Structure formats: structure tokens, C-alpha cells
Amino acid sequence: MPTIQAYAAQDAQSPLGPFTIERREPGPEDVQIRILWCGVCHSDLHTARNEWKNTLYPSVPGHEIVGRVTAVGSAVTKFKVGDLAGVGCMVDSCGHCPSCAEGEEQYCDNGFTGTYNGPVFGGENTFGGYSQSIVVKQSFVLRICHPESQLAGVAPLLCAGITTWSPLRQWEAGPGKKVGIVGLGGLGHMGVKLAHALGAHVVLFTTSPEKIEDGKRLGADEVVVSRDPAQMARQAGRLDFILNTVAAPHDLDAFLALLKRDGTMTLVGAPAERHPSPDVFALIFKRRRLGGSLIGGIRETQQMLDFCAQHGIVSDTETIRMDEINTAYERMLKSDVRYRFVVDMATLA
CATH class of the missing domain: 3.90.180.10 (Medium-chain alcohol dehydrogenases, catalytic domain)
Incomplete structure (x- = not known):
């Protein structure tokens, strides 16, 4: 050989x-x-x-x-x-x-x-x-x-492309849908580009205020600094779908609260340690779903x-x-x- x-x-x-x-x-x-x-x-x-x-x-x-x-x-x-x-x-x-x-x-x-x-x-x-x-x-x-x-x-x-494309297509991101992208890294920036190209209204969530302008350049209609409780509160119950790309353990409940009734948050980041368990009431009271997607x-x-x-x-x-x-x-x-x-x-x- x-x-x-x-x-x-x-x-x-x-x-x-x-x-x-x-x-x-x-x-x-x-x-x-x-x-x-x-x-x-x-x-x-x-x-x-x-x-x-x-x-x-x-x-x-x-x-x-x-x-x-x-x-x-x-x-x-x-x-x-x-x-x-x-x-x-x-x-x-x-x-x-x-x-x-x-x-x-x-x-x-x-x-x-x-x-x-x-x-x-x-x-x-x-x-x-x-x-x-x-x-x-x-x-x-x-x-x-x-x-x-x-x-x-x-x-x-x-x-990075297919990992974000697959859930965006599975949960029908497109015109008339408000789609959240959590994280602006290798996966997240592709999620923003693809969701925008599919015609969705894109809301980017980032912990970094310095990424606001870059997020808009990539196609985000709105950028939310997720460490700001007031900015997060303004998004409560607004989103049809959230694509969570963060590959580190973090509080999922803060993002589940942003989904409409019957909304879904899908995880594609794969952290080395487990996420804290989500609050079941955040799911059952609005028939929300927490899912995952693999490439x-x-x-x-x-x-x-x-x-x-x-x-x-x-x-x-x-x-x-x-x-x-x-x-x-x-x-x-x-x-x-x-x-x-x-x-x-x-x-x-």
C-alpha cells in the first residue's frame, strides 16, 4: 500500500x-x-x-x-x-x-x-x-x-455547513419563520448564512457584543447579546425554531423560553461535558420540543x-x-x- x-x-x-x-x-x-x-x-x-x-x-x-x-x-x-x-x-x-x-x-x-x-x-x-x-x-x-x-x-x-443545513431544512426554516441561531463560531456563522439564504428572519444570540456588526454582515436581522437579561426578555415567545450551535455546557432554559408554542430548539454542538438538565415545565407548558441533529x-x-x-x-x-x-x-x-x-x-x- x-x-x-x-x-x-x-x-x-x-x-x-x-x-x-x-x-x-x-x-x-x-x-x-x-x-x-x-x-x-x-x-x-x-x-x-x-x-x-x-x-x-x-x-x-x-x-x-x-x-x-x-x-x-x-x-x-x-x-x-x-x-x-x-x-x-x-x-x-x-x-x-x-x-x-x-x-x-x-x-x-x-x-x-x-x-x-x-x-x-x-x-x-x-x-x-x-x-x-x-x-x-x-x-x-x-x-x-x-x-x-x-x-x-x-x-x-x-x-459546519451540513451540520447546520440539515436541522434548518428538517424544521422548515424559511420565509415567515423566525429562526434563532445560538453562537457565532464555526457552526453558528454557517447557520446564520444558510438561514438567511433560505429566507428566514434570523435572530443571532451571542455572548460577545463585539460580534454584533459581524452577525449582521453575515445575514442576521437581529443580534441579541445573550448575557443581557433585558435583550433576552424581549425575545420571549417569539421564535419558531432555535438552532443551538454552542459546544460547551450552558443553561438551555434561557433559550427554551424564547420559543413560541410548538417551537423546537435543536442542539448540534457536542460538548465534552453534559448540559444542565432543562426545566420540564419550560417544555410542557408550551408544547415545546428539545431535539438534536447529527451532520x-x-x-x-x-x-x-x-x-x-x-x-x-x-x-x-x-x-x-x-x-x-x-x-x-x-x-x-x-x-x-x-x-x-x-x-x-x-x-x-
Whole structure:
């Protein structure tokens, strides 16, 4: 098997560093991609540092991958050499359970296989996008229609984009709906852009007053500083849907109170520690719902990419070298990025 250069964590305490991995030769259904850009997700940090207590080492993170096809298997019909292509959070699933049959591979009853860290329910380790290339079967490869000049901003769509798009579509964000977005980070800024493009009235909630103008630039109709009780009180009972992107434990009741009767708040942030339990009375007295959403299936991810290409939507990014990844992790913990780090993979060589 060919060996390639990558960046890996060897254990939970060590910084990421250069590492050599093996990739399989492309099989009949496989697409080989030279990775050009790879986004940096908070899940990468959680995994590298074993904060979810399930990391397989050595760990090569990275699941916001865009690049160019360099080889295809004999049975591949969807891609050809030279095409731009992407890979998100999954590289396989069982393919036959009800969820897979309905195009919802992320909810595979037998556990999808992550782009890194292997199958959900245990199995051989997989290595992600902090590497020179990747080989993935064509059914888990995405078509990229954005101009090549926008590829750095396209990479985060493969996780941050689909993670926010899927619940916005599931709960029918659009014209006539008031949609709250909690948090203006890597996920939140995509939630604002997508909800605005879908035609919803967007209310952004942030703890940072300095992000008010940026929130409006990204598409928010209103920006609320969530630490201000008076501003929060003015939103009580106004919202049809809230997309909560915050990846740290916090008080959910303050946001549940902002929902109309029959409103829903969906969580997409994945904190290392549990949220405090919500007040059941905040739910039952207005028939409100508290839900969750996990990335999106391949079909839905392609729809999101096509929508973003049609509307000129990409992530706001800061590009870094591969050898700057450990500094980027520390800055990400301080919310010192607007709004997604993306690695220029040419710097790995």
C-alpha cells in the first residue's frame, strides 16, 4: 500500500506532529483524492485529545476535505480524474438498514464509519484529512461545483455547513419563520448564512457584543447579546425554531423560553461535558420540543453543496499551514478565529 505524509496525535497529551500512514490502492468503487484543503473542526480537537473517551491512536483528524480526483476504480461512474471532490464526516455505512435505505447514513443502525477514528461501534482505525490524499468509495464522495478559487471556503461546508443545513431544512426554516441561531463560531456563522439564504428572519444570540456588526454582515436581522437579561426578555415567545450551535455546557432554559408554542430548539454542538438538565415545565407548558441533529446524509450534503454553489455561500476562513495546527487548536479554544481554520495541505509536503 502507498505511504503518504500526515499529521497525527499519538496520545491525548501530545501535540500533533508529522506521521506516515498507508492508504489502500483504489478498488473498483473507489475514488482517490489529492487533498488541497482541510477544515479544522472542534470535533478534531475533541478527538485528538480524547475528550469523548473513544479515540483510536494514532489519530489523524480532518473531515472537511476538498481536493482533486487523481484516480478512479473501474466501476466508478460519478467521478473522473481531474474533478474537484469533497469528503465529509463519513466514509462508509452498512448500506442496508432503514436509515441507510432512506439516505440518512449518519443514523446508520449499525454505525457509520467516520472519516477518522473508525466505525462508530468499534473497528479498524481510519485516518482523516490532515494528510496528502485519501481513498473513499464513490458513494461517499461529494461533487464540488464552486469555483476553484473558493475551495478553502468550501471545505468547512462538509461539516459546519451540513451540520447546520440539515436541522434548518428538517424544521422548515424559511420565509415567515423566525429562526434563532445560538453562537457565532464555526457552526453558528454557517447557520446564520444558510438561514438567511433560505429566507428566514434570523435572530443571532451571542455572548460577545463585539460580534454584533459581524452577525449582521453575515445575514442576521437581529443580534441579541445573550448575557443581557433585558435583550433576552424581549425575545420571549417569539421564535419558531432555535438552532443551538454552542459546544460547551450552558443553561438551555434561557433559550427554551424564547420559543413560541410548538417551537423546537435543536442542539448540534457536542460538548465534552453534559448540559444542565432543562426545566420540564419550560417544555410542557408550551408544547415545546428539545431535539438534536447529527451532520447529514450524503444526498442531503450534496443538496447543501449545490445550494451553496448557487447562492455563492462559503465559510469565512483563516488559512493556516499544517505545522500551525497546534496553535490553531489553542486559538480555537479561545474563540480566536473568524470563523473556521482551514489547512493549506500543500504545506504538508
